[in-house]
Amino acid sequence: MFVPAAFAFTERSEQLAFMREYPFAVLTTNDLQATHLPLLVNTQGDSLTLLGHVARGNPHWRKLNNTPALAVFSGPHAYISPQWYASEPNVPTWNYVAVHAKGTLHIMSEDALLAAMDELMATFEPDFIQQEAGDAYNGYRQKLLKGIVGITLQVESVQGVRKLGQHKNQADRAGVCTGLKSTSNFESLALLEYMQRHNIGYAE
Numbered sequence: 001m002f003v004p005a006a007f008a009f010t011e012r013s014e015q016l017a018f019m020r021e022y023p024f025a026v027l028t029t030n031d032l033q034a035t036h037l038p039l040l041v042n043t044q045g046d047s048l049t050l051l052g053h054v055a056r057g058n059p060h061w062r063k064l065n066n067t068p069a070l071a072v073f074s075g076p077h078a079y080i081s082p083q084w085y086a087s088e089p090n091v092p093t094w095n096y097v098a099v100h101a102k103g104t105l106h107i108m109s110e111d112a113l114l115a116a117m118d119e120l121m122a123t124f125e126p127d128f129i130q131q132e133a134g135d136a137y138n139g140y141r142q143k144l145l146k147g148i149v150g151i152t153l154q155v156e157s158v159q160g161v162r163k164l165g166q167h168k169n170q171a172d173r174a175g176v177c178t179g180l181k182s183t184s185n186f187e188s189l190a191l192l193e194y195m196q197r198h199n200i201g202y203a204e
Helices: 012-021 059-063 110-124 126-132 135-145 170-183 186-197
Strands: 024-029 034-038 040-044 047-055 067-080 093-107 148-163
Touching (some): 012 040, 034 047, 047 059, 047 093, 047 110, 067 170, 067 186, 093 186, 110 135
Antiparallel strands (some): 024 067, 040 047, 067 093
8 A cells, every 4th residue: 555654654553443443344365356344453462363254155265264365444535625725726635544454364263253253242232242142042143153254364564544634734624624514425524523533633
């Protein structure tokens, strides 16, 4: 991924926080196959592993053991009109945030897959497991587990990019803020909220 120095974010804690906040990723391999899936962040010391699963009917999983792969995590993004800037001249652009994680994929054992599914539910809906933790639910879950394949991505490198107009002056950034707010577009408003929440330099 091309990351100009002005737009890079390299703090590991910020990269991990981003992947946890926007866990739905695109997993790609060298044969140009891609699968969209949620990936959970698992850290032990300096080691970083991403956990997920794919449908057994998806042929991609047959190429996922001991295979180099790239997981792309995307955050809010939106078109930026040159008309929003206070200064001239300017051109249209697109603001976005993304993290790329590269590593090696491995297929999970059945026991590891069961633990990973519990972790997935505990992450996104912890109350559900407590409500449904009965024999009927557990039997149903065991049946469904036969239809999926668990995977881990042992991460070797991570890149983060925040292209949010940080290099612009305050008047231009304020104009972008106003422009995003005026669109009433969900992605534009989500991008604006992200920029304000992360103190990129955009005021209300």
